[in-house]
Amino acid sequence: MKKTPILFVCAALMLTGCSGATATISDKDKTIMTIGNTTYTKGDEYDLLKISTGTDLTMELVKQSIYKKEVKVTKSMKKKAQKQIDNYKENMSDFNDQIKSLGYNSTDAYMNKVLIPSLQASELTEKYFTDAKKDIQKKYKPSKARIIQCENKATAKKALKALKNGTDPEEVAKQYMVDSAKYSGKETLVTTKTTDVSTRLINTLYKTKKAGVIDEVFTNESSGTTYAYVAVLVTNSYKDIKDEVYTSLSSDDDITKASLVYYLKKYNFEVHDQDVFNNLKTNNPEYLVSRPDLSESKD
Template identity: 40%
Template sequence: MKSNLKKAAVFAGCSLLMLTACSGATAQISNASDVLFQVGDVSVTRGTEYELIKKSNGSTMAVTLIEQAIMDEEVGRGDDIKKQAEKQYETNTSGSEEFEQSLIDAGYKDKDDYIEKVIIPTIQQEKLLDKYFEDNAKAIKKEYKPSIAKILMCDNKDDANNALQALKDGTDAQTVFDQYASESATYGNEEIVVSTLLEDSIPTYVINTLYSAKETGVIDEVMSDDNDSSGAYYIAILTSNDYDENRAKIQEDLVSKASSDIAKECNVYYMKKHNLEIHDQDIFDALRTSNPEYLINHPELAEEDQ
């Protein structure tokens, strides 16, 4: 398991598998003295190039290499992925004979090089997210408190009480929504993924109530937000708060609403699992500025950034 992570960590100066820095350490390359070109009396070596790239784009490249190593470890590049990538390539090209030449013009060696560097990593990213939502289910549930429900927003408490009673009496939900829903309501008579990502539009109390409910159906309570000056009231109809049963739907919704945050959380989860380490001080310092959450043995740095 460690081989791929070590290969990816060569640029980052990694020799172990934790993410921390050795104070003052600087990674070296074995062929640093090789001359790339010479201008007059000035020679530019591979070592010069390495330091330039590292200082200008080192943290980005290091993270990319580490992410790829994690995907290779967790998802792999098996025959099923290769077949899927080949099929996706054929779909993308639609039989165009010029497509491969356009790849070469863009800097790829050939079709296979493009599949290896672009299509397969894209498929791996998707599969890694699937795996993450399964592997880290407990933490995801705790943070996002997801459920599947319908939310009815009413303008006043009387309307909310009447709507609740009508639903309990068996009145068709659409009829109730048509009669009692506020004109400014964000949601109608449709099931949505309710989570903490909706705290700007749905009271936290409603989100928590749905997540902790023991039975599906109409929540027998008129709910409100004490911090909402509009005086809106809410009725909720719970379809399910079973995470495993709705994982695909929950994943799609959370990723669509917070793709960047979810991607970082996924990275951090697997960085911790594989105990990554960066030994180069320059890259450590760059990550401290750009992605302190990736310095997993220094959580205080991420807290400082908040």
Template identity: 25%
Template sequence: MAEYKQIHKVEVEKKPFKLTKKMIALLVIAIVLVVGVITAYIVTADKDGYTSSVKDGSTEVISGDVSVTKKGLYEYLLDNYGANEVLNEAYNKITAKEITDQDAIDAKVKEQKNRYAEYSGSFETYAKNQGYSDAKAFEKEVVVPEAKSELLEEKYLDTEFNDVCKKYNVSYLKIVEYSKESDALKALKTVTSADAMTALMNANSSSSTDLGFVCSKSSTTTVDKKIIKALSKFTSLKTDGVYKEAVKLSTGKYAVVYVYNTDKSAQKSDITENLQNLTDVKTDIESYYLKKYKFTVEDEKVKKQIKKISSKYVD
């Protein structure tokens, strides 16, 4: 894996420009990747809050009963879009550096376009519904970055697969619930094989669940929090089988837990797909790459906004 140099902070000459949403990120921090070197550009300090500023800030862009200055509009845009634009700008530069297989990008873009077309009848209609008069512009500005981001997630999960499985305590589980611990323990002793667990579930169909993929980031609305808390115990099993104890659930009931698909490598595709669907995992991956590329923000106000999105993105 390539090594990259530390970000350098360089002051930028302030020039007149058109205030657009896209320019916000460039005013606050622009990530530029050149021959493996990342440079972060910042502008001079503004004592009123934001580090960055706009030329002729006191000039009115709206006048009359309501007066709005360039500075007021600029800071309104930063307040509402700044943090997300900074993150998007930085991460898009990172994905462009990490993902260079054009065939893979094209295939993923096609997949994304087909997915969007299913929502609105056609890709063009979907783009229009998102406020784009030109579908090609929507593809370039939204779909391509999304495709590269998804490919980067896949790259990370493929490279770090074993560590990821351990980090998130990836498991595949089947459970049968009982009101009394004694009944659960009695049933547990009968589970000597996968077929025996199937028979037990069939005999108790109303209280049996094949949870399938479960990890530490799984939602407690679909998986009992006591099951999630005990995942590290289940992952200690090296072969498929029943967990040695009845697990007390948050409902007060007791569960017989059967662990299967313990050979994680055989389930790599399914595990990767499931992890990619979890917001917390996406955030962890983004945080990993932002730190790898020494992402930093000199504007304290914008930094605080980014930390509200996720404290993992910046130190």
């Protein structure tokens, strides 16, 4: 399928010039206010807004463009937004005045400009976990396992032997886990974001082909103490654990950025304004997907 490019739009003008171009407005010399002998024009106002909030507003426009392509506004979404409005009105007597102070002349405007895009953003993130499943698997290596945290290797070896003999992991944990163990034989989602357990254990669970006892003792230091772990793989099939992976990772800032980058790449996002380009280069080079070298150099 042919990709449709999303280009940076500023003041409703599409820039088609070469690198180094700077967006402006056609009636920039039109006076909007005066004080004493000083005159301020639309161009002055535009330049000020562009410097202070131009890049943030640009990215909001881009996100809205992606939402329109990827996440349809459904009846269910509208109902959720209306429920939020009703809740605000019930708990805030001055709700209408507050949204007007923010520049929204009606609850419908606030719903369409704020609440629904927020719901679309949430649904886009959830969609990302399906669209970019290979990327997520590669980076986060998710699996579900039953892990037992033991005081030392000797105890862990006894626990491993019991597991291999077919004893239920929770029963094994009751006998061999360390006091106040974080991992006590219950099913738990494991990803590269999981703390305490070793990277080797995470990798082993992810790469293991068949569910069952992992025939190895793993060690890892936690809070200055070295513990030993044994594990039983429940599943590392992404389709079986995708919902749990989403629940676990969706609020992570890295996921939020990665999701946006994924769709910026999909639609060939380009920036044709030098000021905005420079701002993104400094603060979010990963969004300049046509220049991956900039993100790599920052890393």
